[in-house]
Amino acid sequence: MLRLFSLLLAGMLVLAACTAPEYDNGSTGSSPTKVYRIRSGETSKIQFRMLDSVNSLRSASGAGPVQLNAQLNAAAATHSRDMSVQNRPWHFGSDGSSPIDRTARAGYTGRFLGENISETYETEIETLGAWMDQPGTRDVILDPTAVNMGFAWYQEKSGKIWWTMILGG
Helix, strand or coil: CHHHHHHHHHHHHHHHCCCCCEEECCCCCCCCCCEEECCCCCHHHHHHHHHHHHHHHHHHHCCCCCEECHHHHHHHHHHHHHHHHHCCCCCCCCCCCCHHHHHHHCCCCCCEEEEEEEEECCCHHHHHHHHHCCHHHHHHHCCCCCCEEEEEEEECCCCCEEEEEEEEC
């Protein structure tokens, strides 16, 4: 089954390359890090690319599709920004809030199932691939009871991206 996921993910990465992301080598020119730059106005494009990729992986595992949820997107965006402020990827807010607290605050009335986070310079598809490589984050993505997904990010001027994905039932 893992082999099937790997092949499917590799195929998605090839397709994602058709819409080549914008990269630069850092704003100072001294950093060899490849930086994925998200342009303004790309929010829905990136969210739907992630949704399609997640639903392809879920379909391959026998799970039903999820749909984007505005409240979960808002909770994910809030947490991405807060992780940047705290300068650390973790599941608790600077006010001590848990992922469950944040989804409730955003008005989500469904059941919280899980949250995946990342601090990286990589694209959303590369980040999804990293999440699929880890059992805990893969289980959140493939949870068969999930019906809603929130996905958002915050990109710093340096190019570092703080990704957050939340799934709910």
